[in-house]
Structure formats: C-alpha cells, structure tokens
Amino acid sequence: MKPRTRRPLMAIFAIPTAIALVTTAGLVTALLDDGLVDAVSWAALSVPVLAAAWCWRRRER
Amino acid sequence: MTNRTIRIWTLIHKWTSLICTVFMLLLCLTGLPLIFHDEIEALTEEDNLPPMPADTPLKSLDDAVASALATYPGERPLFLSFDVDRPVVNVTTGPGARPPVSQMHISAIDLRTTRILADLNDDQGFMHVMLRLHVDMFAGLPGELFLGFMGFLLFLATLSGVVIYAPFMRKLSFGTVRAGRSRRLKWLDLHNMLGIVTLMWVVVVGLTGVINTLSVPLVAYWRANELAAMIAPYQGKPVPERLASVDAAVRTAMEAAPGMRPQFVAFPGVRFSSNHHYAVWLKGATPATSRILTPALIDAETGAFTDMRSMPWYMLALRLSQPLHFGDYGGLPMKILWAVLDVLTIVILGSGLYLWVARRRGAQDQAGAAHSLRAVAGEAAE
Numbered sequence: 001m002k003p004r005t006r007r008p009l010m011a012i013f014a015i016p017t018a019i020a021l022v023t024t025a026g027l028v029t030a031l032l033d034d035g036l037v038d039a040v041s042w043a044a045l046s047v048p049v050l051a052a053a054w055c056w057r058r059r060e061r
Numbered sequence: 062m063t064n065r066t067i068r069i070w071t072l073i074h075k076w077t078s079l080i081c082t083v084f085m086l087l088l089c090l091t092g093l094p095l096i097f098h099d100e101i102e103a104l105t106e107e108d109n110l111p112p113m114p115a116d117t118p119l120k121s122l123d124d125a126v127a128s129a130l131a132t133y134p135g136e137r138p139l140f141l142s143f144d145v146d147r148p149v150v151n152v153t154t155g156p157g158a159r160p161p162v163s164q165m166h167i168s169a170i171d172l173r174t175t176r177i178l179a180d181l182n183d184d185q186g187f188m189h190v191m192l193r194l195h196v197d198m199f200a201g202l203p204g205e206l207f208l209g210f211m212g213f214l215l216f217l218a219t220l221s222g223v224v225i226y227a228p229f230m231r232k233l234s235f236g237t238v239r240a241g242r243s244r245r246l247k248w249l250d251l252h253n254m255l256g257i258v259t260l261m262w263v264v265v266v267g268l269t270g271v272i273n274t275l276s277v278p279l280v281a282y283w284r285a286n287e288l289a290a291m292i293a294p295y296q297g298k299p300v301p302e303r304l305a306s307v308d309a310a311v312r313t314a315m316e317a318a319p320g321m322r323p324q325f326v327a328f329p330g331v332r333f334s335s336n337h338h339y340a341v342w343l344k345g346a347t348p349a350t351s352r353i354l355t356p357a358l359i360d361a362e363t364g365a366f367t368d369m370r371s372m373p374w375y376m377l378a379l380r381l382s383q384p385l386h387f388g389d390y391g392g393l394p395m396k397i398l399w400a401v402l403d404v405l406t407i408v409i410l411g412s413g414l415y416l417w418v419a420r421r422r423g424a425q426d427q428a429g430a431a432h433s434l435r436a437v438a439g440e441a442a443e
Contacts, residue, residue: 006231013227015235016257023261030391031384034348038391045398048258052405055236055254059247 015051022047067228074221079417081214082410088208088270089407091195096388096399098188109178110147110171117148119172122308122326125150128175129168139165140333141307142325148172151181158300158330202277209274215267222256229253245419252412255405262402263409269382279379280332283372291358291368292335300330300337305364307339313366314341314357321345324354329361337361354380 026044029037094101126138129152136154143150150172155165167181197204230253238250256263289296311323321343327333334340338358344351357369372380384390388399 007234009227012230012235016226016260019258020261024265027262027265027385030395031352031381032349038395041391042394042398045262045395045402048262049398049401049405051236051258052255055238055258056251058236059238059240059250061241 019048019051062228067225070221070224074218074225075417077214077218077221078413081211081218082414084208084211085215086407086410087198088195088211089403089410091191093400093403094188094191095195096396096403098192099389100393100396101188106179110149113173117173119148120175121306122150122172122311123306124175125170125172126152126307128152128170128177129154129166132168132177132180133166136166138307138328139331140325140327143323144169149178159332205274205277209271212267212271212274216264216271219256219260219263219267223260226253226257245416245423248412248415248419252409252416255409255412259402259405259409263406266386266388266402269386272378272382273386276379279375283376284332284335287370287373287376288335288356291370292338295335295337295360295367298337301362304329304339304361305359309364310339310359310361311341313359313364314339314343314369317357317366317369318343318355321355327356334358338367352381352384353377 022044026041026047029044030041122141126141130136130138133154136156137158138152139155139158139160140153141150142153148171149169151167151169153165153167165182169178169181170176171178193199197208200207229249233250236254236258238247238254240247240250307326307328311326315321315323322345324342324344327340327342329338330336333342333356335358337360339361340356340358342354342356344354353372355369355371358367359365360367388395
C-alpha cells in the first residue's frame, strides 16, 4: 500500500522502534529469571519473526 | 537528508556489507548447529552415570584430580569445573600451565567413585569443526580478532542500513513487499523489511559476538591489573611445588561467600588465576546472579584465604555477552527463535549480495538501473 504523501521520520520509524524495544525486552527478561519469565521472553522474541511473516503474507502480488 | 548525505551512507552501507558478508554467511551457517550443540551432543553421548543410592557419600575433589592425573601421567591440573545437576566434576589437565587447547585433556569424573565417565577431548567431530570455523576459522587469536572486526563492520552496515531505510520508505508504508513487479524490487523490499524487523537481534548478537572475540585480551588485561592488585604481596613468587588441598580451598572460598556456589576452580599459573593461588570462581544462587562470577583467591601453598573482589565492568560485559550471543538462556523455544532469526539474517545477507550483483549487471545494460540502490535513494531524497 502506498501513502500518497511523503511520510515523516516519526511515521517511518514508529513500528520499527516498537519492534526493537520489544526485542530488547525479550533479550533481557530471560537473563533475569527462569520459568514464567522465559515465556515472556519467547513471546517478545516472536514479535520480529511474526512481523516478518505478516509482511510476507500481505505482499503485493 | 540531502542527496549527498544519502550517497555517503549508501556508500558506507555498500562497502561495510561487501567486506563482511562472506564471513557473516559463514558465521550464520556454522552458528546454526552451534545453537543446538547441547541437544546434538545429548543425542550422540548417552548419560553413563551409573545409578547409585542418592545418599552415596562423595569423594574429595583432590581424589578426583588424582584420578585425572593417573590417566594422564606427567600432566598438571589446570581447571576443575562443577556439573550443574550431577555429582560430576570435569578436570582439565595439560603438559604446562598454559598449553594450547589442543594439548589439554578434559575428564568427566564421577565424584562418588572418582571413576572417569568420559573424556571430553572432542577435537575432530562435526560440532568441533563448526565451533572452530565460527570462533577463529582455525587461525587462533588472529582469526578470532579478525572475525571480531568483521562483526564490527556488520554493526556499521546495520547502522547505515537503518539510516538509508528512511529515504527508501518515504512513500511506502511499513513492511511493504512489492512482489508482483521485478524480482529486484521484491528482494529490495524483503531486504529492507527483514533488516528492519530483525534489527535489534542482529545488533545484540553481533556486538556480543564482537565482545566474545576480545576474550583473550580482556582476560589478559584483567590478570595484569585487577588480579595483580589482589595478589600484590605474592608478586614474583613461583608456582608452588606442592599444592594444598583443592577441596579445602573450595570450602574456604564458600565460607567467605555465603550463598554462592562454585562454578570452576583455576589452578595456579593458568590464565584465570595467579601463579600462587587457586582461583575459586563463585556464582550467585539465583538465575539472575548466577551469571555474575566472583573470584576468591586461596593461597595454593597454605590454603589460606587471600582476597575476593567482584569483577570489573569489562569482565561483566564479557560474561553477559556469552548467553546473549549463544541464545542458550531461555530453554528450547528461545533456541528455535534464535535459529529462525539466524535464517532470516542469512536471507538479509543473501539478498543484499544479490541486489549488489543485480545492480552491477543492471548498470551495464542501463535497463535495470531504474531500481538501483542509488537511483532509488536519490529519487526518494528529491
């Protein structure tokens, strides 16, 4: 999908920043404890993978 | 951003990537099996710990060391490490205080019987080849530092990639993949999309990998500074002829640090100890503190407690860089995610290489030049 106008930097980097923050949280939490916290980490580290899968699914053919 | 700024960042991205890509592909490919080295090794080695009553008394650590030395006569003990959940210690012996790894012998010893369960001297198997290719390409410290520099270039390539991501995405919404037009455009969009979603993982795994390549100089620096200050009164003393009990040394260290558990003991003269001391490396008892090691120094001649200090920041960084690079700190699901992200990184590297080749080919016949990296960047910057 193409927005008509040129997007400001904030818009371009909003989702990438969110993914980067979630990834960081996932990388750090598993260091702190075992058990439930590991599951939080798995969920967080799934976000970049799921984002890639989502982008691929809705590709323009 | 001006046209000129974009050109400069594009050039940085192109050259840092071109130089490191082949090595990064090697690291990603060899790293893939290494993520699962525990699981792969568990398949090939069965647990041969004989069943015995749970309350079987344990022999002393000195007996375990004697058992290893009986197997490798003429060698000296270098390290003793503790198995996490079994009554087993691993004793490393070698012909001198700091022999090359290839001359070391590691014996897994049952502490209930002091019988050797297995020798862990794997220096030819598939996993060993993967490990050496990944760590130093069989080139020792220079190879290690070289790969560290390649990792630094990857960091620069990632950073410059983020900068030029902006002009590419000026008129596109997040995650656009234009798969229906040219093959080049499809791979360009995939390269940008995968690069930006895996950004933080690539940066963390890349930079912690770089820190790991600095392990040898960092430990040498620690030994020359922090450790030297701890053992100032002992300076210049030779390695003792007769060593005091290592079992008593570990007990003394644990008394000095209640609540901590020993991870490994470095014998006098090795890289992780002084010439005159047992260094008992203690770890905290909780998951978070278990990643932080504190060395307690025990006089190896008299068995007396000498000093204990927490690690300086660069040794903590080195220590924390291991789990963050290996992905081995969150169970099997985390390893699987590590593997998927590793494969995505391979796609990023491969597509980057393809885009460069396709652009060169395109530039020759001018037809494909419309979508070239510089053309797209330039158009977006207008």
